[in-house]
Amino acid sequence: MNIYDLTIHELKDKIAAGEMTPAEIKKAFADRINDVEDRVKSYITVTDELAENGLADYENKKDGLLAGIPIAVKDNMSTDGIKTSCASKMLKNYKPPYDATAVKKLNEAGAVIMGKTNMDEFAMGSSTENSAFFNTHNPWNLDRAPGGSSGGSAAAVAAGECAAALGSDTGGSIRQPASYCGVVGLKPTYGMVSRYGLVAFASSLDQIGPITKDVEDSAILMNVIAGHDPKDSTSIEGKKEDYTEYLKEDVSGMKIGIPEEYFNLDFDKDVKESVLSAVEKLKEAGAEVETVHMTDASYALAAYYVIAPAEASSNLARYDGVRYGLRSEHAADISEMFTNTRHEGFGDEVKRRIMIGTYALSSGYYDAYYLKAQKVRTLIKDDFDRIFNDFDLIITPTAPTTAIELGSNSDPLEMYYTDIFTVPINIAGVPAMSVPCGFDSKEMPIGLQLIGPHFGEGKIIQAAYTLEKLLDISNKRAEL
Numbered sequence: 515m516n517i518y519d520l521t522i523h524e525l526k527d528k529i530a531a532g533e534m535t536p537a538e539i540k541k542a543f544a545d546r547i548n549d550v551e552d553r554v555k556s557y558i559t560v561t562d563e564l565a566e567n568g569l570a571d572y573e574n575k576k577d578g579l580l581a582g583i584p585i586a587v588k589d590n591m592s593t594d595g596i597k598t599s600c601a602s603k604m605l606k607n608y609k610p611p612y613d614a615t616a617v618k619k620l621n622e623a624g625a626v627i628m629g630k631t632n633m634d635e636f637a638m639g640s641s642t643e644n645s646a647f648f649n650t651h652n653p654w655n656l657d658r659a660p661g662g663s664s665g666g667s668a669a670a671v672a673a674g675e676c677a678a679a680l681g682s683d684t685g686g687s688i689r690q691p692a693s694y695c696g697v698v699g700l701k702p703t704y705g706m707v708s709r710y711g712l713v714a715f716a717s718s719l720d721q722i723g724p725i726t727k728d729v730e731d732s733a734i735l736m737n738v739i740a741g742h743d744p745k746d747s748t749s750i751e752g753k754k755e756d757y758t759e760y761l762k763e764d765v766s767g768m769k770i771g772i773p774e775e776y777f778n779l780d781f782d783k784d785v786k787e788s789v790l791s792a793v794e795k796l797k798e799a800g801a802e803v804e805t806v807h808m809t810d811a812s813y814a815l816a817a818y819y820v821i822a823p824a825e826a827s828s829n830l831a832r833y834d835g836v837r838y839g840l841r842s843e844h845a846a847d848i849s850e851m852f853t854n855t856r857h858e859g860f861g862d863e864v865k866r867r868i869m870i871g872t873y874a875l876s877s878g879y880y881d882a883y884y885l886k887a888q889k890v891r892t893l894i895k896d897d898f899d900r901i902f903n904d905f906d907l908i909i910t911p912t913a914p915t916t917a918i919e920l921g922s923n924s925d926p927l928e929m930y931y932t933d934i935f936t937v938p939i940n941i942a943g944v945p946a947m948s949v950p951c952g953f954d955s956k957e958m959p960i961g962l963q964l965i966g967p968h969f970g971e972g973k974i975i976q977a978a979y980t981l982e983k984l985l986d987i988s989n990k991r992a993e994l
């Protein structure tokens with residue numbers, strides 16, 4: 515195997531055994547970026563200088579959990595003095611004066627930050643095609659999308675352009691691209707990872723999480739980024755867990771629910787077969803699997819596409835040409851400056867969401883849309899609470915299909931439908947992971963979603979790790 519194919523834990527072992535130096539590792543990943551980046555286009559900014567700084571500091575941080583490990587960061591997480599564009603013209607040249615807490619924790623753990631990855635503008639989208647700059651290509655088939663909105667992070671991991679990456683997930687943005695790119699993506703419990711320094715899209719749903727080559731790496735990255743942060747008022751106080759402890763247990767005796775209403779939805783046959791055959795494997799390994807009943811996921815989807823735009827319309831009001839980023843040069847007075855800045859700076863999908871959100875919050879429509887969506891949100895949360903009284907985990911597919919062809923989907927509503935299995939999780943605030951479970955007839959990766967109760971990351975990691983060993987596909991890499 516090439517150095518760039520190795521996982522975090524494999525690289526750590528090589529460093530510990532004196533078989534590789536962090537400088538060799540950094541060079542191998544930087545060379546890989548040089549070799550494949552013009553075809554994959556995962557990065558908006560390659561931060562060679564930052565990576566060199568991380569490396570130079572290695573001796574001081576060599577006991578850190580990520581000492582000498584190359585990591586990529588989605589371009590909506592603030593990096594001190596380094597461009598953080600959110601893939602938007604609005605923030606094209608924006609350099610934050612501080613690090614997001616998750617980035618600070620990476621630095622403290624000794625990570626070597628390779629760059630900032632491409633995404634759908636302000637994280638709105640499911641294919642990374644809403645980036646204002648360029649498309650990212652799926653390493654398994656360059657004509658296909660990597661998923662979104664953390665498509666650059668998932669593609670960078672799958673292409674060996676970093677050992678692992680951070681993504682953010684509002685309605686599936688970590689899990690869906692992880693599933694399309696054949697890697698592992700975890701959306702933690704809401705409040706588990708600080709959102710300080712994450713550019714806000716929908717604050718009651720946004721959460722940062724790891725995108726990795728395998729489950730063990732996900733546990734290691736969670737050990738680095740999880741934990742209370744006084745700078746984020748929604749961050750959870752409590753003791754920090756060692757997620758790698760869960761790798762020691764298996765699924766025997768675990769109760770897993772299979773929601774009938776989700777499996778009855780119209781979705782790809784290969785995806786369904788692959789997920790159900792993985793469930794069979796877990797059963798053989800000692801899990802108790804039972805059918806459960808949940809509210810139709812289409813209600814969650816409808817509620818999400820009211821709540822997320824409503825919050826976005828408020829969060830994105832700050833981009834007015836005064837406080838941040840772009841200012842239009844074509845304006846005769848201040849109100850024209852506001853209007854033109856927002857007209858020139860935002861792409862179509864962002865404008866669509868601001869309009870939907872503003873409409874749903876406006877007086878006369880608030881009760882009919884926003885309030886109704888909040889009521890649906892409570893029903894969905896209650897649904898999960900009810901099932902988790904009796905079950906450890908729930909399994910669904912991550913996405914209805916494998917990666918779509920680039921340019922094949924221009925209908926926003928159809929694009930929203932790709933989030934059908936992932937949005938209920940953000941609505942309820944529970945954790946969920948996408949784990950590779952097979953390939954379709956075109957050799958594109960398929961992901962399975964493991965959902966846990968609040969703070970159930972450990973159980974998810976435990977079952978995902980068992981599954982990964984049973985399926986034995988986690989060391990299969992995209993050929994580029």
Ligand SMILES: NC(=O)C[C@H](N)C(=O)O
Pocket residue numbers: 637638639640662663682683684685686687688822933
């Ligand atoms: N941000 C996300 O989690 C992606 C979701 N597809 C959205 O467009 O809202």
